[in-house]
Amino acid sequence: MTLNVHAPLQPVFDGHNDLLLRLWLNESPDPVAQFLDGKTDEKSKGHLDLPRIKAGGFAGGLFAVFIPPASYMPQLKPNATPQPHDALEITHQQINLLQRIERQSAGRAKICRTVNEIESCIEQGVLAMVLHIEGAEAIDVSLGNLDEFYQLGLRSIGPLWNLPNQFGVGVTGDFPGSPDSGDGLTLAGLSLLRACNRKKILIDVSHMNEKAFWQTARFSDAPLVATHSNAHALCAQPRNLTDRQLAAIAESDGFVGVNFGNAFLRADGKRDADTPLEKIIQHIDYLLEKVGEDNVGLGSDFDGISVPEALGDVSGLPLLLQAMKQAGYNNALIEKLACRNWLKVLKQTWGV
Template sequence: MTQHRPASSQPVFDGHNDLLLRLWLQDAARDPVGQFLDGTLEGHLDMLRIRQGGLAGGLFAVFVPPARYVMQGNERYDPAQHDPLAIVKAQIALLHSIEARSAGRAKICRTVTEIERCMATGVLAMVLHIEGAEALDGELSQLDSWIAAGLRSIGPMWNLPNRFGVGVTGSFPGSPDSGEGLTPEGINLVRVCNQKKLLIDLSHMNEKAFWQTAEQSRAPLVATHSNVHALCQQPRNLTAAQLKAVAESDGFVGVNFGTAFLRADGQRNGDTPLSDILRHLDGLMAALGEDRVGFGSDFDGISVPDALGDVAGLPRLVTAMAGAGYGEALIEKICWRNWLSVLKKTWGE
């Protein structure tokens, strides 16, 4: 079975979404996977809107939220039962359930060749990503089983400290220099990721961890969902020096659609024009060149501009790019070709 994409839109490969967290947070009795595949979900993503928007694939994040985050939406949640490893396993199982129940509409991809085949046949190409490695022990004993389940990308930290290092924290406006960086276990994780050809995501690393990773890693530096600090001084956005290092490594940055990471005032305000996304694309291309920039929407994890709305709004963004003078070849690079290029450089296949 194939997807039918809008004729006016490029297919899009996207660097980050939090669909699996949204599905995990829902009541299992409501069959969230079934709702995703054949119904409608709250938030930014379901299969119907994915088809409407032309989303060809992307990195699907497994994320262990803090217990207090879960309790905000479920007052019956027992924080004493908060088990990061069990949550990771449950979210990986949800991705496998999507594949198994999709009747050929979605596939977990481990190579660029598999992604290309999916794109050619209209099958949603899903890449398993870990956002925050809290569930990993110091010996990384779970890592091989996750790789066997499809893992191809990992961000060692989210915003909070863990055994691998300190994530970027702080309020707007602020600096990414928010504390100590990688621990010795974190440095080892970077080396092991290189050995196993896993993409290392920089998007939630603070500045010290970023530079330690740049020193230790042999792979292209990739921030899957980050923007330009000079244009929006969120601590999670990348400074000019960081962008220079990404460029020198032949790396990549996926622009985050979150309004708080786009707007010069850092506000979560839906009244944010699509031109703010283009402003960051232009800033990234000025620093990295047009071959190292793409999308890292953060769908289902942030508030997006009302003008975009959700994944079904991607053709409007493509139209805005064309209206701003982006040529067809450049739009194709940003929408998907650059992502596949950096994945091939990282994975080797």
């Protein structure tokens, strides 16, 4: 596929990345400077840095705080040993990295708290960063520190990751598998839903098991949003969404951000990077049919998963948009999928 390098870049707003985890794991003296300058070694460069973000037209997105289980640390840091983690401390350390990106960027990146701020950043070519928490282990059961996180910019929460926490049980299981993988939200989890509704914080269902999803559909008054999930009918990963779940998302005027992870795209569930961009288009096509053209966008999972080699990293986003055009999508639909649908659901949820 040949890219027209002279065409203006379509701004892309993205539903999920794990940049902050990658920077937190980076043992260099100043990983933020490396991100801003794009100067890092091949091993630790990941999918995102500011030069490649600019090259790909990545206008902004939800930047996740994620606390890896202690048992993952030897894999993430070969010299580390499993040990108890302080979820609150690690969360603040990763938020501090986001704040440092803003401070050290000299106006090139901003933590956004409203859709108006995001739109202003897009117009000015400033990276719009929204603080998201994936797995709410750092939030106490009494929700006493939720206000503090909100003041720091938190506007989106996935209460669960794959493992149980104080708010419920995340989706687990091998491929192929069902999202019906155990108990759902606890009483504390239901309280967190209500608190998020009151504060107009987006609730992400991407890592919820089926019971937690349906509890959220019943008790939350906000649109159902899956920031980085795909269609279970095309790839039977437990974390992908069933047709029944997609119908509920459509009924709530919610949203699905398509995940670029090979394991969530392929019918065989393999993490094989030899995955054509057309697999992403297939999931978009399916979701357009099930939830509508105003309710689908992108949720890359950059820096958190292996993506198609044909995409490579964030600088490859124009190739994906060109694949959409070759699939017959008109410019108006591409604009919706790339950015406008995200801004729509954020405004519905946040109110500003």
